[in-house]
Each structure stands twice: as C-alpha cells, then as structure tokens.
Amino acid sequence: MFSKTALTSLFVTRQAPINICNRGIANIPAHEYHIRFDQRVGRKRPAQDVLDRFKRLNNGMWIHAHPGRHKLRYMKDETWQKTSLYYETCTKEQCEILDKLMTPYWLRPKHYPNDPYSQYHVRHNINSPRVDDRGNFVRERKKVLLDDSTSQRFFNDC
Amino acid sequence: MASTSITRFTAIIRTTSVRGLHDRSSVPRVVDDREKSTAKYTDAGYTFRYHQQGVDPLPRIPDCKVPVARPAYKVRDQWSDEAARFGQNDYIDLLGDGSVHPAQLQYHTPTWLRGFPGQHKANELIKLIHYRNLYDAKLKQNSPKRWHELRKRIKYLMMQHNYNKQDEIGRERNLGLWEEEPDYTYKDKSRRSFRDEIH
Amino acid sequence: MSQAIRSAKERALQIVEKASRIRIQDARDNIGARTTGRQLKKGHNQMGHTQGALERAAKPPLGWIWGDFFRPWQRMYPGEKLFNADINSRREYIPLSLVELARLIDLGWINPRQPIDVSTLCATQKFQINPKIRQCGFDLTDEGADSFPYPVDIEVQYATQSAIAAVEKVGGRVRTAYYDVESLEAAVNPKAWFEKGRVVPKRKTPPPSLMEYYMDAKNRGYLCEEAEILKERQLSADVRGYSLPAEVKLSDKAVDQVFHGIPSGSVVSLADKKVFAPTNDLHREYYKNQRSDKLYS
C-alpha cells in the first residue's frame, strides 16, 4: 500500500519515544471534520487534521510518519526499529486527494534555506507530464529566463 | 464519376442510419457542438390531425376577442447611440494610460458588485458574504429584517455547500478575493480536549 | 499563388484577403477547441452506489479514500510536529541561482555596473515577493557557480558559502542584509510606495534569531566589520584555492537604509522627481535611532 522512502537524515532530530504522550485524538470539534467553507471570508479552509499529520514536498508528493511506531517497540524486531522511524510517501491517489483538501498556499512550492527536506524536494526519472493543465511545472521550480536544456544542465531537478 | 457519387451517397445513408440507431455509445469525439449533434427534433410544431377538416384555429378560446399574449414587436436599431458604441472602453487598461480599468466602469451594476468575479462555484454564497462584510453595520442598524434574512440565507447556503453539495473538494479557483495565507495552527493531539490551552 | 516560401501566417492571410469582409457572426472558435466530456457509464457521476445512497446514506468525510467513516485513512497517521507546526514562524526566501543572475545580466535586465539589491531584482518583474506571508527576500544559491562571469555588487538576504565564493572569485562583492516587513514591502514595489506618499522606512536591526547570521563574517553579514570580512574573504580564497582579485565596491548602503541614495525618513515625489528630507526635529530623531525588529523572534 505504501511505498517506503528512507528519509534518513530526518529522523535524527526526532524526539525520544518516551517523551511523546501516546494519547489519541481527543474531542476535536466536529466542524474541523466537515467545514470547508469559512464563514468569515467565504472560502475553503485547508483541512487542519491533514496538515497536522502530513507534509507536502515541493515535488507534489506527500509524506507521513509511520503509524504505531511508538507502540510496543520492545516487542519488535531490529529492522522494524529502524524502518519505523522513516517517513513514508503517500500513494498517487492519496496525494491527489490531499492536494484537493488544501488551499493554493499549501500547493505552492516553498524554498527555505537549510531545509532538512531539501534533498527530497526533487525526484528524478519520472515519466508523468512535467506540467499540469495550465502549463505550470508540477515537480520543479520555474526558472527565470532559462531554456530547458540549460536548466537541466545546472539544476537537474526533474 | 457516377460510381464515386453513388458510393458517397451510400456512405451518407449509412452514417445517418447508424447514428440514428445508437448515438450515445459512440466514442467521445471532437464535434462542433455536442448538443447539436445529439439533440433531436422531438417537436416540429406539427399536430397530427387526421380527421379534422379545414384550418386549425388559433390557440384561443372560441369567440374570445382577447388577443394572444406575446411580447411586443421591437425594432432593434443597430446604429443607435449605445449600440454603435457598444464595447467602447473595454480595452482601456491596455490602450489608455493605465489608470482606469474596465472593472471600474461598470456603472450599471450595483456598487458592491462592480468588478466582482461573477462566474464560479458557490457564487451566491461568496457574493452574499461580500455584501454582508460591506454593509453589516448598516444592516444591523437600519434594516434588521433584511439582516436576519441575509443571515438565514448565508447559513442555509453554508450548510448546503459544506454538507449537501460536495463539489467544493477540488482545486480552489484563484478569484482574487482573498490574500494568500497559511491559515493553520498546529494542534497538539496529546491535549485532553481542544479547549485546553497549552502555554 | 506564387511559389515563394511563405509562412503559414502569410498563407492564412492570403485566404483572408480573398474572403469577403469578416463580420461578427463569422468569428467562431476553432473546431474542437471546446469539447465536453461524455458520461460513459451511468454510475460515473454518482457519489454512491445508487442514487438513494447519494440522497440518504451517510456521506464519507472529507478526503475519504479508505477506512471507516469515523476514522478515515488520513486520520490514522500520527501527528508530526516537524512537518508544518512552525509554518507561521518560518522564513521563506526566493531562490536566486547564479545562473539566473548571469542570465538576467546577459539579457540586459540588470546592469552589473550598478549595485544590485532587492529593488533592482524586483524591478525586472521576474520575481514576486510577498512580505506579508513571511517571504523575506532572496536566497543566493550556487547553481552555476562554476561559470559566473560578472563582478557584481549584490545584496541578498541569505547566501550559501559556495555562491559567495563564486562571486568573490571574479571580484564581486556579496553582502547579506536583513529587511523587515515594512522596508521589504517598500523595496519590492517602490513605485506604489512612493505614489501612496508613504515615508521611506528605516530598516530595523534583525530579530535575535537572525542576529547571529548577520553578525557572522562568514556569511558576509552587513553588521560585521569590514576587517573581519576581508579576513574571511582571504580565508575562503585560500581554502577553495583561487586568487582573490580586487573587490569592486560600487556603493555602500547604510545599515538602516532601504534604497541607494535615499535616506530613510524622507518622502519621494515622483511627479517632481524630488526627495524631501524631514525637517522636524522629532522626526529626525525618530529616524536616527536604531530599532530592532521586535515583530518576530
């Protein structure tokens, strides 16, 4: 169901499992599940519980943590101890539906210096179209005044 | 020559007959106008009258002298002042000095709707919210009945779009009505209730 | 029709030339420009199995793909604070690679003989910066660092070490400088700012979290002393193995200055092409004092 991607550099900063309270979600108000139109401005709101759990990479892929990674760790084997701390990528269908739950702000690629995710914002060897139906790049940043071959030479990000 | 014309004729016959048989199962194809190709004339305005003699009476009660209601005959003058100048200043933001935009020149629209994007989903809701945001104080003060009705309508439409119509899931159209903002605060799921404030 | 080589445009125009006068009713869309999709199966437009399911059965929650309706898939994963929790305090920068900078100079959008800063880059209309959503300026990245030819004097908000080295290798000068929200807004669109008649703001000193960055000579921060920066330049030249040419210094902005040549606190009149400096002592005093950007940490 999931394709596992090893985001190895990321789990270094993770908190120790003991510090995390393992309580489930308690009493989130019902409107957070249902309301998509904001009363005040009349626009769609991003789904908050998606933003709590998922992250969108600049190449349009969403990642999430491994569910149950803090449960009964002592019982589980060595490989699981390691891989459960990796982040996992969502499937294509899931990525599409998560994109639909977001506002344009969250779909825009964002650039942060010293971003720990910077290696994962690009993906190579993908055959799907580079542009969406409006001609905007899906996976790569739009370069200023650069033709395609030059941009390939210097950036290598698609 | 003759043979080619004959084949062409048969080809025409065959296409028409096939189309008549099952029209909807064809592969989606590029057509000039889909409605035109699928819509059939179901009513050519002809009533079958096999056993009636003479001419059909006009659609009115016998011996009734009241003329048939129909819109008044109007002659449209193509060169009247408005018609001759139709479309003037539509390109004023490009051809003028850039200080005026055609959205500002929509003097025939209500003031609060001038330049407001008109074609999108949930248009009525967004329009009413815009109206409410502009005139909330005046409405409350001077026409509480209308304020009440507006509130009711907005509430109804909100329910409609949030629960009954599920078409708002999808790419939001950038209508230029809202500033881009994250609109997100992380909620700590380890809290006992969402009401607990953690400082 | 002549046999000379003609473009498709000319051939089309030849047809138009022979045609009768084109009227409003002759204008039509290309055939096939607008085609609507066709419903292939009856069930395709139904959110449930049947119309009844759509009308009265429970509708799935937002974003449901699998899982039950009370715990759909997207709510089965644990929350992760590292993902988006700091979105309201993160600083976003617009990436400006050295290739793009070289390309902008090549094509004449930027004059390399003038100092380059935020307003110069934004005047090319190739970048959009919205200070209100915490976009804090430009990040000079090192793509194309191997072949950057221009000795430019550039001021950015963030720069990688290799990009700094690449510019300094050809005799350029890099400074990283902080712009607070208000002054960045003025720098991004000076025309709108001046037309509103707003006072040219004073650049505030960076917030505590960024102070370290801009005080570091390694980053060529604008708050360091020149001697330290000179030392660092030499150091990076030695480490990376290039000889250091003479530095171009086209102009120097004050630490609190937004625009080159316009002192903060003044008002600019575009109609008269004049800059009005404040005469009131209170104003002058206000714009003389250094203030810190307390809005963000």
Add this chain to the structure above:
Amino acid sequence: MLSRQIRHLLISNRALSTATSSTSGSSSDTQRPLWRKPESPFVQIPQAWVSSLETIEDQKQGLVDLHPDIFRTSPRIDILHRNLTWQSVYRNVQMTKMLTKAEMPGGGRKPWPQKKTGRAHVGSIRAPQFIRGGFANGVRGPRTWFYMLPDAVRIQGLCVALTLKHTQDDLHIVDNLQNLQNGDPKFWIDLCEARNYGYSVLFVDDADTVSGGLAEAQQALPWLNVMPVYGLNCFSLIKYDTVVLSRNALDRIEERLLGHIHRAGPMNKKYRYMDYKEKILQEAEAEEHPHMPPVV
C-alpha cells in the same frame, strides 16, 4: 547568450537593409522607425496609403509602414471570437431575484393537520409546490457574469482585428481628423461612396475630443462614428465596415500595444478584485445612501 550590444547591431543592420530595399518611389513617410521590428527575413512589412479627408476623391499623400507584429499577425479567428464573446458577456447583470420560502411573507403556520385530512402533508403555504409559494433553486439576486480575459488574449485579439481590417483593405490612414472644413452630411456620404468605405465607418483619433467637420457629420450620420484610441475594441473594429485611423492614433496604438507585448511583467497577470476594491468602493461612495444598505 546574445549580448544586448550585438543584438542592437543586428537590428540596425536589418533596418538599414529593409529600408534600402523599399525606398523606391515613395515619400519620406515610408522610413518610419518601427520599434522592435521582428528580425525574421520572412516577415513582410505591411504598408498603407496616407490620404486626406478634405476632398471627396482619395488623394494619396504617401505610404506608411505599419508594424508587422500588430498589422500582420496570424488571423486567429478563434482568439477574436473569445474577445467578442467576452465583450458581449462580461458586462451582463441579472437583477431578478426569486424569493425563497423563507423570504416570502407568512407561511409560518401549518395550513392543515399532518394526517387524516386526505390532503398532502404540507408544513407551509410558501412551500415550493404551492402556487404563490417560494421558489426553490430560482434565480438569485443581482448576478453578474464579470470576468477578465487574460491580457495576452486581449492584446492578440486587438492585433488580429487590426490585421483583418488591414488585409481586407478596410483600414485607412489619414493625416488629420481634427478641424476638418466640411461638415455637410452629403459631403461625407459622397466621400464614403467615392472611397468605397462600405456601410459604416469608424474614425479613430488620438485626442479625447473631435471638433470641426467630422464632429458635425458624426452628429448627423448614425453609421459614422469617432472614437478615441483608448476606446478602441475588437467589437467595434469588426462591427464597422471601415476603420480610419489618423496618423497620431496609429502611432499611439502601436506604442501602447507594443509596450504591452514587450512588457516586463507576466502577460497572464491575474485580475484580482482585491486590487481594485478600494478604488471602486471609494468611487461608489457618493451613490450610496448614508444609512440604508442597497437593496439586494
């Protein structure tokens, strides 16, 4: 990467060569410097005669070069169609508002008991199935169809319309439109007849106002009209059989359109209501009642 200086050299060379090739037997008007003329050798430079409106007969005064990016573009009828559609639609307003059940007066009482009457189960006399009931899914309130076409499409639409007019010999250039001597309608009818202008003529001038003979003729003849340059649009360009530009108007149109074609910013700049909201509402303040909100 072509440096700017080299490109300038190329442009000047090309301009010189074309000028030398086309100087044969025309007045000095021909050598009009065209800004950013395309460098392709296959581009034809369109030309037009300049005449005067003082006499009935068409007396040519010289030739003038037109910019090929504007007067010799590919005749994209579909883009023209988009422009015409936009022009006819975007200003539409529908003021009808069908009241819903909630907005009709009364109807709060249950008209008859739920059961045992043999009648339908109804809760309100304003329910939509009643005559004189409210409307479900009716036309709601002032509705607009406002949208803006992207700038690129509108600019190209103008260029296409001008190109069509020029290729079909319906675009004429005159030296002057202001303060013409003769304002007699008969004179203008004869003039249009003699010059084969067709059924309707649109004069375009640079200035905001027109005075003299043309103003009088415009008053008298409904099919003869004058427009300033900023009023020019696709619909009028196509609606009128003939378009007559003055030299100043020609210069101004080329200046504006080329300025937009070569502008720095994005061509598909989004129209945002936010940007104009303040200005529009400020302008509308005078029309508003001080206390009452407008009727919806």
